[in-house]
Amino acid sequence: MSETLERPAAKADLQVVGTRPIRPDGADKVTGRAAYGADFNMPGQLVGKVLRSPHAHARIVSIDASKAKALPGAKAVVTAADFPDLASEVLEGGEQASNLRDLSLNVMARGKALYHGHAVAAVAAISSEVADEALSRIKVTYEVLPHVTEVEAAMAPDAPLLHDHLFTEGLEARPDKPSNVARRHRNLRGDPEAAFADADVVVEGRYVTPPVHQGYIEPQACVAAWAEDGRCDVWSSSQGQFMVRTYCAKVLGVEISDIRVTPAEIGGGFGGKTTVYLEPLALALSRASGHPVKMVMTREEVFRATGPTSGSVMNVRFGAKKDGTITAAEVELKFQAGAFPGSPVGAACMTALACYDVPNFLITGYDVVNNTPKVAAYRAPGAPIAAFAVESAIDDLARALSMDPIALREKNAVRDGTKASYGPTYQNIGYVETLAAIRDSEHYKAPLGPNQGRGVAVGFWFNVGGESTAAVNIAEDGSAVVVTGNPDIGGSRASMAMMAAETLGIPVERVRPMVADTASIGYSMLTGGSRTTFATGMAVVQAAEKVIADLKARAAKLWDVPADQVEWRGGEAICLDPKADKKPLTLETLAAQSARTGGPIAAQVSINAQGAGPGFGVHLCDVEVDPETGQVSVVRYTAAQDVGRAIHPSYVEGQVQGGVAQGVGWALNEEYIFDAQGQMENPGFLDYRMPVASDLPMLDAILVEVPNPRHPYGAKGVGEVPIVPPLAAVANALRGATGVRIPALPLSPPKVLAALDGAKAG
Amino acid sequence: MSKIHVTTTVNGDPAEFLATPGMTLLDALRDELGLTGAKEGCGSGDCGACSVIVDGRLVCSCLMLAAEAEGQRVETIEGMAQNGQLHPLQQKFLEHAALQCGFCTPGLLMGAKALLDSNPDPTETEARYFLAGNLCRCTGYDKVIRAVLDAAAELRQERTPA
Numbered sequence: 001m002s003e004t005l006e007r008p009a010a011k012a013d014l015q016v017v018g019t020r021p022i023r024p025d026g027a028d029k030v031t032g033r034a035a036y037g038a039d040f041n042m043p044g045q046l047v048g049k050v051l052r053s054p055h056a057h058a059r060i061v062s063i064d065a066s067k068a069k070a071l072p073g074a075k076a077v078v079t080a081a082d083f084p085d086l087a088s089e090v091l092e093g094g095e096q097a098s099n100l101r102d103l104s105l106n107v108m109a110r111g112k113a114l115y116h117g118h119a120v121a122a123v124a125a126i127s128s129e130v131a132d133e134a135l136s137r138i139k140v141t142y143e144v145l146p147h148v149t150e151v152e153a154a155m156a157p158d159a160p161l162l163h164d165h166l167f168t169e170g171l172e173a174r175p176d177k178p179s180n181v182a183r184r185h186r187n188l189r190g191d192p193e194a195a196f197a198d199a200d201v202v203v204e205g206r207y208v209t210p211p212v213h214q215g216y217i218e219p220q221a222c223v224a225a226w227a228e229d230g231r232c233d234v235w236s237s238s239q240g241q242f243m244v245r246t247y248c249a250k251v252l253g254v255e256i257s258d259i260r261v262t263p264a265e266i267g268g269g270f271g272g273k274t275t276v277y278l279e280p281l282a283l284a285l286s287r288a289s290g291h292p293v294k295m296v297m298t299r300e301e302v303f304r305a306t307g308p309t310s311g312s313v314m315n316v317r318f319g320a321k322k323d324g325t326i327t328a329a330e331v332e333l334k335f336q337a338g339a340f341p342g343s344p345v346g347a348a349c350m351t352a353l354a355c356y357d358v359p360n361f362l363i364t365g366y367d368v369v370n371n372t373p374k375v376a377a378y379r380a381p382g383a384p385i386a387a388f389a390v391e392s393a394i395d396d397l398a399r400a401l402s403m404d405p406i407a408l409r410e411k412n413a414v415r416d417g418t419k420a421s422y423g424p425t426y427q428n429i430g431y432v433e434t435l436a437a438i439r440d441s442e443h444y445k446a447p448l449g450p451n452q453g454r455g456v457a458v459g460f461w462f463n464v465g466g467e468s469t470a471a472v473n474i475a476e477d478g479s480a481v482v483v484t485g486n487p488d489i490g491g492s493r494a495s496m497a498m499m500a501a502e503t504l505g506i507p508v509e510r511v512r513p514m515v516a517d518t519a520s521i522g523y524s525m526l527t528g529g530s531r532t533t534f535a536t537g538m539a540v541v542q543a544a545e546k547v548i549a550d551l552k553a554r555a556a557k558l559w560d561v562p563a564d565q566v567e568w569r570g571g572e573a574i575c576l577d578p579k580a581d582k583k584p585l586t587l588e589t590l591a592a593q594s595a596r597t598g599g600p601i602a603a604q605v606s607i608n609a610q611g612a613g614p615g616f617g618v619h620l621c622d623v624e625v626d627p628e629t630g631q632v633s634v635v636r637y638t639a640a641q642d643v644g645r646a647i648h649p650s651y652v653e654g655q656v657q658g659g660v661a662q663g664v665g666w667a668l669n670e671e672y673i674f675d676a677q678g679q680m681e682n683p684g685f686l687d688y689r690m691p692v693a694s695d696l697p698m699l700d701a702i703l704v705e706v707p708n709p710r711h712p713y714g715a716k717g718v719g720e721v722p723i724v725p726p727l728a729a730v731a732n733a734l735r736g737a738t739g740v741r742i743p744a745l746p747l748s749p750p751k752v753l754a755a756l757d758g759a760k761a762g
Numbered sequence: 763m764s765k766i767h768v769t770t771t772v773n774g775d776p777a778e779f780l781a782t783p784g785m786t787l788l789d790a791l792r793d794e795l796g797l798t799g800a801k802e803g804c805g806s807g808d809c810g811a812c813s814v815i816v817d818g819r820l821v822c823s824c825l826m827l828a829a830e831a832e833g834q835r836v837e838t839i840e841g842m843a844q845n846g847q848l849h850p851l852q853q854k855f856l857e858h859a860a861l862q863c864g865f866c867t868p869g870l871l872m873g874a875k876a877l878l879d880s881n882p883d884p885t886e887t888e889a890r891y892f893l894a895g896n897l898c899r900c901t902g903y904d905k906v907i908r909a910v911l912d913a914a915a916e917l918r919q920e921r922t923p924a
Contacts, residue, residue: 022857024858028858030842032799032838035798216863216865217809218803218863265864489862489900491862654905693893693896704778706881
């Protein structure tokens with residue numbers, strides 16, 4: 001290529017990026033045509049269902065499926081005996097690494113059931129009714145074991161042990177006894193104890209959050225077909241078809257080349273669909289029965305058996321000088337991992353102080369197994385939990401110093417050149433600009449009404465890049481098909497099409513974006529980590545640039561001029577040699593003549609994208625408290641975020657608004673409630689109370705654009721940052737409204753009322 | 763267990779199917795009639811993803827027996843666009859980017875249509891309370907409510923020629 005694109009392109013030069021076209025998959029999604037996980041069927045398919053443990057912790061003594069197998073219409077029963085017993089092996093899958101053996105044991109219990117709802121057997125039958133009857137005929141003999149739910153109870157020396165082979169990692173010496181603490185994380189900088197001793201003001205708190213679920217509205221669903229030649233097809237709703245392929249191959253012990261996975265439209269994921277639950281079972285049932293098998297979870301199964309995120313107990317302490325300079329911090333995070341190691345406490349440790357330039361700190365994190373469902377990634381995994389504790393403490397520090405909460409954060413803000421608490425040195429970050437956007441907002445100056453309070457909180461997420469493939473195929477009419485391997489959860493087809501259109505210089509309506517199956521496009525990591533618009537978008541732009549290089553070569557050939565005499569501008573090849581006197585050649589013209597210039601025009605690019613820019617959010621929340629009932633309502637909310645550059649601003653605002661809503665639900669209502677037997681008591685949307693339309697006001701999103709120079713159009717990941725600040729923003733607003741700090745979520749009416757009554761009683 | 767022969771009207775066309783006594787209207791629409799626009803998000807009437815309109819009334823089709831559709835008029839998302847033209851609500855949802863994953867969208871659109879059929883000029887608060895039975899986990903409802911109010915304004919304008 002002769003010209004180099006300015007990176008990122010100047011905003012004024014952009015024709016498509018930054019506009020708000022209608023999404024390419026829009027008509028399908030407003031008419032009911034779009035096919036989600038449960039909307040796909042195969043001729044002759046069976047219904048697959050799962051038998052789940054009724055105990056939170058039990059040894060599986062025996063499983064007798066003979067009566068189920070004898071039932072007319074029941075075609076197959078599988079248990080752990082039908083899957084290979086895998087060795088421990090760490091796989092880098094998506095947002096966080098997975099241990100293959102744990103993944104396999106979570107899909108189907110072997111020897112022990114580790115939580116209420118853990119799969120112990122699965123059946124395939126000719127109908128839902130027959131499948132239910134077959135499940136009821138499987139006799140499982142359990143030896144019930146003592147269980148442990150709460151994180152600190154699981155850490156106690158005499159706690160019931162989930163895994164005999166689990167020894168705490170990350171300690172100075174390998175312990176001599178197994179423990180439920182899978183790992184201790186530790187990050188020390190400077191001399192925090194000395195700094196605390198020198199501090200003018202010290203604040204501290206103990207904070208508690210319950211497990212909460214991602215709450216995607218579409219339950220997990222798939223169809224699997226195992227052919228007689230050993231080739232298998234899977235259709236499923238997930239955040240990554242390649243992830244499904246890899247995990248299924250490993251869990252079943254078959255070749256990756258034998259599995260093709262076709263992604264359905266996905267009805268929300270938020271991290272919860274970055275792993276598999278049903279797909280390996282459906283494949284095993286299909287292999288055993290010789291029929292395609294469809295499996296769809298009920299909402300209750302989604303709650304009982306798929307990943308929530310961790311519940312936690314946290315201790316935070318800050319020390320500061322009178323002028324507001326934070327000199328010391330201590331953060332201790334204890335996270336529930338559920339039945340297998342792998343809570344997001346590592347990311348929580350890394351993000352906890354990522355917004356603050358603190359010279360002395362100690363961050364300690366504990367990854368703790370307990371008898372609840374294995375946690376799965378949930379939007380900025382770990383960061384909202386840590387931010388709840390840290391931002392609550394910072395709010396208390398601002399009060400102790402009588403400082404404006406934004407001024408305190410500005411005084412201690414990380415900037416370009418600051419060494420982040422988790423290691424690297426920040427570049428091209430827009431944190432102080434985002435703080436200024438809230439400080440200068442009309443909302444920040446607006447008066448509050450009676451029983452109202454205002455809270456500020458900030459949040460950080462890394463955003464990631466990673467492996468992506470994209471193909472750009474030019475049709476004979478000069479339109480383009482863009483093919484990627486990333487499921488579109490929130491409008492990424494629109495951003496892919498827009499970036500391709502911008503690069504090629506054609507209208508976005510001339511680009512058709514496709515999400516391909518695993519046999520039709522090169523490998524791509526899953527849609528997660530806020531990576532798709534950044535990393536896959538980068539692959540799309542590079543593929544489009546490769547097409548442009550080809551188009552210029554073809555134009556040069558047609559004009560008989562050297563290739564460096566051709567420029568691509570506005571969707572046309574332009575001859576730079578004035579003597580040649582050539583009229584520009586449009587993409588349409590070049591496409592129509594492609595047979596004469598070398599055949600079809602297409603390019604594919606595979607990259608491992610580096611240089612994702614971290615994101616920062618600053619949120620401002622007003623709540624109103626009903627002193628009679630303890631009910632807290634969010635009455636006004638403004639969220640500012642550095643988004644790099646918004647490719648499609650409406651969908652970027654949508655990410656911000658959606659993250660805020662989830663965070664408000666986490667703050668006010670959502671929680672897993674377990675009974676004494678370790679059984680979740682509220683596995684439905686009536687009792688697990690997610691925000692509904694009447695719970696929320698309009699959510700104002702301010703997009704701050706500090707472009708990421710490593711992306712051709714300046715994009716940074718945007719999807720995860722907005723769920724980080726709301727927990728503390730709401731809690732700080734409630735503190736402002738009531739004068740009472742409630743350090744345990746959710747801030748539900750009974751808890752708020754009790755705190756208000758307690759404060760009155762003095 | 764013998765099946766019940768159900769004769770009904772779906773999106774203006776006659777439809778018939780065989781239903782088991784326990785079959786929900788949602789399962790009949792999806793499995794017997796191939797209309798998969800209505801979704802099952804909970805099966806307990808809490809999420810609204812299965813919303814359809816039966817004889818002018820908004821219902822969760824997961825809570826209604828298929829046999830109860832006998833002789834009724836059922837409207838589903840598949841019948842909302844007419845003659846190749848999106849309904850103003852559908853168009854406004856697209857213009858306002860009022861969907862992300864799109865799974866709750868058919869139910870929200872049916873809910874919004876039921877709202878505007880009964881109240882052509884809802885306030886923001888009225889729209890929020892009417893749609894409180896339709897869970898959306900992606901959008902935070904902001905753009906959904908804006909799209910509904912904008913569609914309401916457009917529909918009012920259509921009804922009163924200038």
